[in-house]
Amino acid sequence: MRQQRLLNPTLRDVPGDAEAASHRLMLRAGLIRQLSSGIYSYLPLGLKALQHIQTIVREEMDRAGAQEMLMPALHPAELWKASGRWDVYGPELMRLEDRNGREFALGATHEEVITTLIKDEIHSYKKLPVTLYQIQTKYRDERRPRFGLLRGREFLMKDAYSFDRSTSGLDASYQAMFDAYVNIFTRCGLQFRAVEADSGAIGGTDTHEFMALADVGEDTIVHCPSCQYAANLEKATGVITNEGTSSTGLPQAQPTKIHTPGVTSIKQLSQFLTIEPQQIIKSVAIKAEGAPVIVLIRGDLEINEIKLKQVLGVAEITMLSEAEIQALGSIAGFIGPVGLSSVKLLADTSIQGLNNAVVGANEADYHLQHVDVQRDLGELTYVDVRNVGQGESCIHCGNELAFARGIEVGHVFKLGTKYSESLGATFSDENGVSEPMIMGCYGIGVSRVLAAVIEQHQDERGIIWPNAIAPYSIHLLTVQVKDEAQMTLSEEIYQTLTSAGYSVLWDDREERPGVKFNDADLLGFPLRLTVGKKTSERIIECKERRQGEVYELNVEQLLTHCQ
Numbered sequence: 001m002r003q004q005r006l007l008n009p010t011l012r013d014v015p016g017d018a019e020a021a022s023h024r025l026m027l028r029a030g031l032i033r034q035l036s037s038g039i040y041s042y043l044p045l046g047l048k049a050l051q052h053i054q055t056i057v058r059e060e061m062d063r064a065g066a067q068e069m070l071m072p073a074l075h076p077a078e079l080w081k082a083s084g085r086w087d088v089y090g091p092e093l094m095r096l097e098d099r100n101g102r103e104f105a106l107g108a109t110h111e112e113v114i115t116t117l118i119k120d121e122i123h124s125y126k127k128l129p130v131t132l133y134q135i136q137t138k139y140r141d142e143r144r145p146r147f148g149l150l151r152g153r154e155f156l157m158k159d160a161y162s163f164d165r166s167t168s169g170l171d172a173s174y175q176a177m178f179d180a181y182v183n184i185f186t187r188c189g190l191q192f193r194a195v196e197a198d199s200g201a202i203g204g205t206d207t208h209e210f211m212a213l214a215d216v217g218e219d220t221i222v223h224c225p226s227c228q229y230a231a232n233l234e235k236a237t238g239v240i241t242n243e244g245t246s247s248t249g250l251p252q253a254q255p256t257k258i259h260t261p262g263v264t265s266i267k268q269l270s271q272f273l274t275i276e277p278q279q280i281i282k283s284v285a286i287k288a289e290g291a292p293v294i295v296l297i298r299g300d301l302e303i304n305e306i307k308l309k310q311v312l313g314v315a316e317i318t319m320l321s322e323a324e325i326q327a328l329g330s331i332a333g334f335i336g337p338v339g340l341s342s343v344k345l346l347a348d349t350s351i352q353g354l355n356n357a358v359v360g361a362n363e364a365d366y367h368l369q370h371v372d373v374q375r376d377l378g379e380l381t382y383v384d385v386r387n388v389g390q391g392e393s394c395i396h397c398g399n400e401l402a403f404a405r406g407i408e409v410g411h412v413f414k415l416g417t418k419y420s421e422s423l424g425a426t427f428s429d430e431n432g433v434s435e436p437m438i439m440g441c442y443g444i445g446v447s448r449v450l451a452a453v454i455e456q457h458q459d460e461r462g463i464i465w466p467n468a469i470a471p472y473s474i475h476l477l478t479v480q481v482k483d484e485a486q487m488t489l490s491e492e493i494y495q496t497l498t499s500a501g502y503s504v505l506w507d508d509r510e511e512r513p514g515v516k517f518n519d520a521d522l523l524g525f526p527l528r529l530t531v532g533k534k535t536s537e538r539i540i541e542c543k544e545r546r547q548g549e550v551y552e553l554n555v556e557q558l559l560t561h562c563q
């Protein structure tokens, strides 16, 4: 491809609200453009990288025995009502009506559609097991779309679904997907951990998340640097707040006591929290047994109200305005400084149920903590998740556990019969007895992977693509396009490399050399070949983007290598 004609609008500056490195770089390198909040167009280079990820996903899914198909994005509401999720999924589900007033949803996930399809098409044990997958656009009206492709409202997902006749069959299907995920993320060049996760609202019993390690990640994971053990802190803390020992082996944390002065206003709270008042933009009042509890939610975080109700065991949650909170003069204190945990509980009295509140939403950065309120002192006891397990040792190998931030790039669940039962996907066994199929579901955020790769592979000059994902593997750069000899040599190299199967972007633009070199670093293809001063000697300059190493190469050497 000749860069002269490529739609690749690079930028020097990006909007200030692009906080994540991957978001900034994707805008600067002209890979994506925003159409609306959380909705993006992929420009040619962005699409190429995305397609490379899709190819890896397809190869590994196929290798694991999964079959590709494609399902609609437009789902009749009846399906979601039949599974019960029409009401449970909440405002994240994009809903619409057709011209006849019939309700639809834009697919946020496809358990309902695939289960209904399989129910109609498979009736006998002889056709099981089967695993199907698709790579398709998903819609989720995220409360806070952000970080570019990391949290979009329209995004590309690979979702797979397995159907088995026995739990041991499901175990095997799950393991095959788990192994495929390890291969996929490894091939994408990601540093990641497979962590034990909470099954949240999906209702499974066994589940792992694949977390790409990155500071911008919205999840906190605890992992053992010496062995395989890793867990999402949601799960780890959930275990800790239960009585006794835990299956994940984290010991019970010692609650920290904080003496809190009487806090009666947002302003005081913000002083106490040492944050700006405007950062406290959301709060929730929960009326339980007559006493209000204020749950403060950091302004940039989501809250899943249904989950909050479940966890707290209350029926009503009322959102309060800042003025209303200020009017609630009875607040005795709050718990904890703002940290990794996102939900802070404020209480003026002891509330049954809250004492046993456990962590658990499967929402990013959404954790509830064990709270023990001492009414008379205005003193609260809490578990600060940042201290949980710090200095604690792993039950598997005894080594000290570490913490990291992670981006959830993949998620595998053992669903069991939740959907097959509600939607009637049954098969008859050898004896003609009808049984519900046993299901698993497996997601990868394909577009999120793209952003996660950039998050992990970049420097101050730009992107540093892993070979497998790079839009082009070679960037051929002609310093002076007006110099005929340089153009002729460039053309020769371009033709030879492309015929040998290399993907080459040829910078034949009439730009200043400085601009071209800067763009080449920004675009970050693995190898840059520069045709310049030493053209008459048929010598070009090579630069490996990752190592930064620059060396000269005789063109004959290069061409022989390609033949």
Ligand code: ATP
Binding pocket: 109, 140, 142, 149, 150, 151, 152, 153, 155, 156, 157, 362, 363, 364, 408, 409, 410, 411, 443, 444, 445, 446, 447, 448
């Ligand atoms: P998150 O916790 O980040 O909201 P999730 O648990 O809701 O993600 P799943 O339902 O497990 O997501 O979907 C499967 C995969 O789809 C996730 O592991 C993630 O990689 C990807 N994904 C989910 N939501 C988004 C989004 N808004 N934008 C991009 N990718 C997403």
Ligand code: MG
Binding pocket: 362, 363, 364, 408
């Ligand atoms: Mg999640």
Ligand code: MG
Binding pocket: 363, 364
């Ligand atoms: Mg989500």
Ligand code: MG
Binding pocket: 362, 408, 411
């Ligand atoms: Mg998930």
